[in-house]
Amino acid sequence: MSRPIEHVFADGAAAAENLARRIGAVLGEAIAARGVAGIALSGGQSPRPVLEALSGLPLDWGKVVVTLVDERWVAPDHADSNERLIRETLLTGAAAKARFVAMKNDAGDAYAGAAACEAVFAALPWPLDIVLLGMGEDGHTASLFPQARELAEGLSTQARVLAMTPPAAPHQRMTLSAGAIVDSRHIFLQIGGAAKKAVYDRALAGGSVEELPIRLALCQDKVPVEVWISD
Numbered sequence: 371m372s373r374p375i376e377h378v379f380a381d382g383a384a385a386a387e388n389l390a391r392r393i394g395a396v397l398g399e400a401i402a403a404r405g406v407a408g409i410a411l412s413g414g415q416s417p418r419p420v421l422e423a424l425s426g427l428p429l430d431w432g433k434v435v436v437t438l439v440d441e442r443w444v445a446p447d448h449a450d451s452n453e454r455l456i457r458e459t460l461l462t463g464a465a466a467k468a469r470f471v472a473m474k475n476d477a478g479d480a481y482a483g484a485a486a487c488e489a490v491f492a493a494l495p496w497p498l499d500i501v502l503l504g505m506g507e508d509g510h511t512a513s514l515f516p517q518a519r520e521l522a523e524g525l526s527t528q529a530r531v532l533a534m535t536p537p538a539a540p541h542q543r544m545t546l547s548a549g550a551i552v553d554s555r556h557i558f559l560q561i562g563g564a565a566k567k568a569v570y571d572r573a574l575a576g577g578s579v580e581e582l583p584i585r586l587a588l589c590q591d592k593v594p595v596e597v598w599i600s601d
């Protein structure tokens with residue numbers, strides 16, 4: 371198993387700026403090579419400065435497909451909505467020309483919405499050029515949470531998305547499956563702060579993917595992984 375390439379920064383702002391430039395370069399190369407670029411973004415707090423920096427880069431945004439690695443099953447204007455984060459940070463100015471593909475639909479809960487979401491996701495330009503992951507201090511990535519009832523399915527299913535109820539976090543989720551995450555050309559991971567760095571080091575050292583789902587990305591040889599680490 372190859373070790374991820376690590377980009378280490380003393381502060382989060384410098385890491386975010388560097389990661390945004392790397393994302394822009396990969397998307398630009400994809401557009402030049404195939405006429406289209408696809409990226410799946412994480413939500414939560416970590417991506418915010420990256421998305422703000424990415425939004426200002428001079429890309430042919432009309433050729434970029436943007437989607438999510440996971441979504442909380444809340445209205446798109448809810449404070450916890452990952453879609454809202456992407457719309458507010460990335461899809462502004464010239465970047466508003468990108469085609470955004472939402473995970474949330476009108477179904478009353480994530481389980482009822484999964485089939486329609488799967489149909490939408492089947493039409494994305496796979497393999498995606500970039501999957502940008504975050505990680506929680508419990509080792510979850512996307513919404514693949516340790517001890518979740520649906521984790522085994524998320525690690526093994528052929529489906530690209532599945533509904534999930536986090537054992538200890540709010541809101542039902544829709545998440546990419548492990549198979550969809552590694553159906554990509556690049557996996558980028560953000561690790562900010564000492565607590566997450568300790569979990570990341572533990573995940574690289576060993577253990578099971580059930581205990582630390584981030585291992586699904588770190589412990590595979592199909593897709594190159596780069597990690598942006600900051601204090």
Ligand SMILES: O=C1O[C@H](COP(=O)(O)O)[C@@H](O)[C@H](O)[C@H]1O
Pocket residue numbers: 411412413414415416417439440441442452503504505506511512513
């Ligand atoms: O719930 C989620 O958590 C993870 C980590 O979020 P962060 O705020 O600690 O960066 C995130 O990657 C995921 O997309 C999100 O829905």
